[in-house]
Amino acid sequence: MIGDDKFFVVIIVMSIIFAGLGFYLFTIDRKLSKIEKKQKELTEKNNAE
């Protein structure tokens, strides 16, 4: 298995797929943070009024 060159292709493809999923999670996390920030500002504004 180790001697087969295709073996490294599997590792590279799996790593790329996983890195992509990780990046996707980061994007969702950042989007949520932005929405939470907006909502907090809106709540504070409403409370002030």
Place this chain on the structure above:
Amino acid sequence: MIKGMWWKIAGLVLILYSIIAGLTIDVPALPVIHQTIRNLFYHVSMWFAMFVMLGTSLVFSIKYLSGFKLKDDLMASGAVYTGIFFGTLGLLTGMIWAKFTWGDFWTNDPQLNGAAVSMMAYLAYAILRGSIDEAAMRARISAVYNIFAFMLLVIFLGVLPRLADSSLHPGKGGNSSTMEGLDPTMRLVFYPAALGWILVAFWLLQIHKRKRALIQGVNLNK
């Protein structure tokens, strides 16, 4: 930003390490399982993540029943859904492993049947939650059910397979545990892999909880 992100980055890095190291390190030459032993890094780690998630859901269900705060219900239900996700991945990776070692995707093994029953118990939790419209009622009933579901998980995955006369799984039915005889090199990949999947599971849980809190208008700071 990095301050609150370090554990998420650590989770991703540990899993990436386990993918690369898990497929490149030398593993002991064992009969029957041969190179498929590498699946231990992924299959068992995912089960660990599932157990941690379902344990977390139990803690938050009990917490909800003692304080009736909706944010605890969000954590409990989110942890169950994340646990189901990792349980499904654990079942799939286990089925593939079984095909290449035992010759079939599913065998009549107490551990496999226990895993299937436990997953069904948690799927029933999801259906139960979906069938109740009123938020407080849904939270209260599902918290009580969740405690029973966790007891089923412990019985079907932790107790009954160990009491069985025979099992194909290590550590069950009188077999010696894989962890006892695990190669030291494999431990260097297995432990980081388990920790990485657990951290990513908590990240998924956090995302789920924050999203539900925004949709339902639940204040997580109260």
